[in-house]
Amino acid sequence: MTPNTAWSVPFILGPQNLAIDAVVSFCVSVLLAVLVNAEAQAFASTFLGDSRIGAKDRFHFNAFLHLDILGSICYLVGGFGWPRTMEIDRSKFAHPRLYTVITRLAGPVANFLLAGIAGSLAAVMKSFEWDPLVFLMVIGVSITTAIYNLIPLPPLAMGFLVCELIPPDDVRTRSLFLQAGPFLIVALALLERITHQGIISPYVNPIIEAIFTYFRGV
Amino acid sequence: MADKVPGKAWKVVFCGTAVNLCLGILYAWSVWTKQLISVPKAGQLITEGPGLGWTYLTNAQAANPFSLCVLIFALLMIPGGRIQDKMGPKVGAITGGLFLALGCIIAGLTKSYTGLIIGFGVFGGIGMGIGYAAPTPAALSWFGPHKRGLIAGLVVGGYGGAALYIAPLATYLIGAYGVASSFVILGIFFAAVVIIAGSQLSKAPPGYVAPALVTKAGAAPAKAAGTLVDWAPSEIFKAWQFYALVFMFIGTTQSGLLVIANAAPIGTKILGASAWLLVSWGGLINALGRVGTGMYSDKIGRGNAYAVNCLVSAACLFLLPSILGSNNILLMFLAVGIAYWQYGGGLALMPAYTADFFGPKNLGMNYGLVFIGWGLGFFMTRLAGTIKDITGSLDWAFYLSALVLIVAVLVSWVTKRPMHLGSGEVR
Numbered sequence: 001m002t003p004n005t006a007w008s009v010p011f012i013l014g015p016q017n018l019a020i021d022a023v024v025s026f027c028v029s030v031l032l033a034v035l036v037n038a039e040a041q042a043f044a045s046t047f048l049g050d051s052r053i054g055a056k057d058r059f060h061f062n063a064f065l066h067l068d069i070l071g072s073i074c075y076l077v078g079g080f081g082w083p084r085t086m087e088i089d090r091s092k093f094a095h096p097r098l099y100t101v102i103t104r105l106a107g108p109v110a111n112f113l114l115a116g117i118a119g120s121l122a123a124v125m126k127s128f129e130w131d132p133l134v135f136l137m138v139i140g141v142s143i144t145t146a147i148y149n150l151i152p153l154p155p156l157a158m159g160f161l162v163c164e165l166i167p168p169d170d171v172r173t174r175s176l177f178l179q180a181g182p183f184l185i186v187a188l189a190l191l192e193r194i195t196h197q198g199i200i201s202p203y204v205n206p207i208i209e210a211i212f213t214y215f216r217g218v
Numbered sequence: 219m220a221d222k223v224p225g226k227a228w229k230v231v232f233c234g235t236a237v238n239l240c241l242g243i244l245y246a247w248s249v250w251t252k253q254l255i256s257v258p259k260a261g262q263l264i265t266e267g268p269g270l271g272w273t274y275l276t277n278a279q280a281a282n283p284f285s286l287c288v289l290i291f292a293l294l295m296i297p298g299g300r301i302q303d304k305m306g307p308k309v310g311a312i313t314g315g316l317f318l319a320l321g322c323i324i325a326g327l328t329k330s331y332t333g334l335i336i337g338f339g340v341f342g343g344i345g346m347g348i349g350y351a352a353p354t355p356a357a358l359s360w361f362g363p364h365k366r367g368l369i370a371g372l373v374v375g376g377y378g379g380a381a382l383y384i385a386p387l388a389t390y391l392i393g394a395y396g397v398a399s400s401f402v403i404l405g406i407f408f409a410a411v412v413i414i415a416g417s418q419l420s421k422a423p424p425g426y427v428a429p430a431l432v433t434k435a436g437a438a439p440a441k442a443a444g445t446l447v448d449w450a451p452s453e454i455f456k457a458w459q460f461y462a463l464v465f466m467f468i469g470t471t472q473s474g475l476l477v478i479a480n481a482a483p484i485g486t487k488i489l490g491a492s493a494w495l496l497v498s499w500g501g502l503i504n505a506l507g508r509v510g511t512g513m514y515s516d517k518i519g520r521g522n523a524y525a526v527n528c529l530v531s532a533a534c535l536f537l538l539p540s541i542l543g544s545n546n547i548l549l550m551f552l553a554v555g556i557a558y559w560q561y562g563g564g565l566a567l568m569p570a571y572t573a574d575f576f577g578p579k580n581l582g583m584n585y586g587l588v589f590i591g592w593g594l595g596f597f598m599t600r601l602a603g604t605i606k607d608i609t610g611s612l613d614w615a616f617y618l619s620a621l622v623l624i625v626a627v628l629v630s631w632v633t634k635r636p637m638h639l640g641s642g643e644v645r
Contacts, residue, residue, distance in 0.1 A: 020336070021279070021282045025286065028286060028289050028290060029289075032289065032292075032293060035293065043455065046452070047455070059451055059452050060300065062297045062300075063293060113594075116597060116600065117594065117597065119600050120597050120598070120600035120601075123479070123602075123603050124596065124599050125285070127479040130280075132285065133281065134286055135285055
């Protein structure tokens, strides 16, 4: 793929698009998407009552420390992923179930915000007749990260919503769901990649493409 | 308490400016791309001229190293602030500067698009992200609140003013030695400057008390007054004033960029071959706006300085549709100048505001958090595009931007320094 051709959205790394600019742009976009997703969760959690001065897993704004192994593998396999799950002390929330879901949803919301900023930067570059290809990659990866949170498996946002619907006294099911979730998501992404059969992508990709078209401001 | 800062303080300020004068190479990027872009010949080897040995680039290829540099800069700015806060400004400035220098040398030696991506885009971005956060907090730690505006303006003015000397210097080097050598020479030059200037940077020693403004008996107290408590980054989220600062940053950024992104391209089209005049004018005013705004914010107070800049800019935005319609070059220069001054002024005011509100110790990280407002300010240019699609003109975008500025001024008037409850601070 030549650099003056728009990179695909969602962008999935493969032998056909291993050009240096595409790979570097994708990696930087992933780091940004993971960073804002995790820090937004940290912010929402703090704002809603779980304040932790000196906590090691939040507000350091170091993208590398937010990378999750399975989440990163998923980015490489399926073009979407998630940050390391941030610890939340639900007992500090006034409404534990609701606030936990809001905290987890803050991640994808922040990804949309990032896509908006990148879209705005792209608009500024276009006004100077500069090609904003890299910023379009940031928009694409951010939106992909946000929309794939619709998959109802943890650690994606909708997965945590499902988790909250499990009766609180059924600790075993909840724990199993939380542990198996990331592996199931990676397995689904791998299965799609290997078989070339759409499992999740036919449902979410049209949404991603429509939102991307809006943000890029054609 | 001494009434004058030690000589070391001014040395830190000017060395900080020198470091930023190297880091600001980003603004001069187009000087190199001009030599390398040729869409019809993209991918072919350049066989003559300054670009000998390189291959021609497309517009997208030329923009990609710049875009990556901006993104990596943004990604590392807050961790860079943390490095400054934890390990000191010497480490931050020298590490950042050396990354940039190495990036330039890699770009020059490889003579390739890959070299530009890795060298300028990745290494340059890392260098800027780590280095940019180092000089300002170090310089501010030596001065009291009554000088913070000027000091922040002088140090960040170095970054804005870099284009003024790097662009002509690079143009000369490209003409005399070629594109590759110009990168290598500048890389070596940057390395030398950041090692010398960076090694002179230091924070004020523990126990140092910055001199306060000497006022005559019975005179009004100093306009700029700061906290004596150093807020931790996680604490500032609890103060509503943090959100007010972010909103104020959005205000200055959105209006400045709206004019820069829309009026400046129209102006350059009208000027044709003399378009560089408007670009250089913008660069000059951007740098002067940082120093000038910082200076008068110390005299009249941050809030008043913010209000002056924003209200003049708002008036300019209300008049902008008429100015653009008139095709009057003089008025165009004036409008672009006001936008750049206000935009640059915001970049000088906000670190000073952050230091006044949350103390100098964790300024690197705290200012990085307030800097989120700068990113959010870009929304207006995107929104302007949507408004133009709907209404057919940018007029309502300019009016909306002016209104945001006015609201930001109102916010600045009601925003007073927060009290740190944990330390029992009183105003």
